Structure formats: C-alpha cells, structure tokens
Amino acid sequence: MLNIWDANWGLELGLCPCDLHFVEMIADRNIANSVIYHFGSGGHHLVGVDCMKAGKGNVVISITAAPQEEKEYEKLIIDQPQLAHHYICYFSDIYTFEGRLMPVFDVTSVFHLCEFRSDQQDSYAGHTDWEVLRRLCKQTRNGGLVVFYNGSDGWKKSEPLVAKAVAEGLIEADSMFKTLPIYRRTAKAIG
Numbered sequence: 138m139l140n141i142w143d144a145n146w147g148l149e150l151g152l153c154p155c156d157l158h159f160v161e162m163i164a165d166r167n168i169a170n171s172v173i174y175h176f177g178s179g180g181h182h183l184v185g186v187d188c189m190k191a192g193k194g195n196v197v198i199s200i201t202a203a204p205q206e207e208k209e210y211e212k213l214i215i216d217q218p219q220l221a222h223h224y225i226c227y228f229s230d231i232y233t234f235e236g237r238l239m240p241v242f243d244v245t246s247v248f249h250l251c252e253f254r255s256d257q258q259d260s261y262a263g264h265t266d267w268e269v270l271r272r273l274c275k276q277t278r279n280g281g282l283v284v285f286y287n288g289s290d291g292w293k294k295s296e297p298l299v300a301k302a303v304a305e306g307l308i309e310a311d312s313m314f315k316t317l318p319i320y321r322r323t324a325k326a327i328g
Contacts, residue, residue: 140230140257145180145205155248155286155316160187162284162314163244169193171243174276176250178226180206182213184246185224198239199226202253232263236276244282245273250298251291266291270298274307275327283308283320 148156156179163173170193175184178199185197201207210226232254251266258264264272277283285299286292299320302308307327308320 148181175199189223248286251294
C-alpha cells in the first residue's frame with residue numbers, strides 16, 4: 138500500500154514559511170518562463186497559485202502524498218480553470234519519482250527531503266532519500282537551481298546528503314534566501 142500523508146497542510150507561516158519564501162525568492166530573482174518542480178504542494182497550493190498570479194510565464198509541477206491536498210487542487214482548478222495552464226499537482230510518493238515521466242526542471246524545491254521515508258516504501262521499491270535527491274538533481278538542468286529549506290523536520294538528516302551531492306560535484310552552493318539554502322546544478326552527468 139502507498140505511503141501517504143493523511144493530513145491537509147494549511148498555510149502556517151509561523152511554523153513553515155518555506156513556500157512563502159520560495160515564491161519571494163522566485164520574484165526576487167525575477168525567475169520567468171521556467172519549469173518549477175515543487176516537492177510538497179501543501180493544501181494551500183501557494184507556489185502554483187502565486188506563480189500563475191505573478192504572470193511571469195512560470196509553470197509549476199507539484200507533488201503531494203496527501204489525498205486531501207490533491208482534492209484541494211481539484212477544487213482550485215474547477216473554480217479557476219486558467220490555473221491548469223500554469224500548475225499541475227499530482228498525487229504520488231516522492232520515493233517513486235521517475236524522471237522519464239517529467240520535463241527538465243529549471244528550479245527544483247527539495248524542502249521535505251528526509252521527512253517521509255519509512256519501511257513501508259521498501260514494499261514497492263521506494264528510493265532512499267539520497268536516491269530522491271540524485272534523481273531530482275538529474276532532472277534539473279545544468280545551471281538550474283536546487284532549493285532546500287533549513288527549517289524542515291528532515292533538515293538535520295538532509296544536510297549530509299546535500300554535502301555529499303556537493304562533494305560528488307552534482308550541485309554547488311549559490312546563496313541563501315531567508316530560510317532557503319540555494320544550490321546550482323552543475324554540468325556533471327548523473328547516471
């Protein structure tokens with residue numbers, strides 16, 4: 138059985154401001170006409186909705202493992218069909234990520250790495266957190282951004298994986314924006 142998140146994460150900026158900081162970073166860097174992959178939509182779908190409203194030509198592909206958040210997305214596009222031109226949220230487990238099903242990303246958020254892996258994923262050959270990070274880096278174009286959240290419940294476990302990705306030459310440090318450590322995808326091929 139698929140490992141799901143049985144909750145609908147609302148916009149709780151005092152507890153988890155990463156999505157707000159992400160859309161602020163996108164605006165601050167004047168990112169336009171880009172394909173953005175967002176790991177963890179939240180029931181608020183702030184990243185997808187904000188990117189549409191900003192009118193910069195960005196498109197967002199977001200993943201959720203919460204059936205309630207997927208239902209919120211369905212309500213959004215029923216009420217605002219124009220959103221479907223800019224934002225797709227799909228229901229799945231990030232530990233089954235397969236890049237061949239996706240376009241190449243210009244910007245990738247990896248905010249919730251090391252938060253959801255359990256033994257349950259082993260029953261369907263779920264990837265490890267390291268494999269997820271490698272696959273998301275592989276799907277990000279050379280020079281694209283790979284963005285983390287240092288307030289994540291999984292950040293302490295993610296830091297060594299980020300350091301490993303840097304040591305292996307997959308990403309390099311770029312900058313920091315509020316709570317978001319930003320890395321740049323290198324040209325190193327990932328097998």
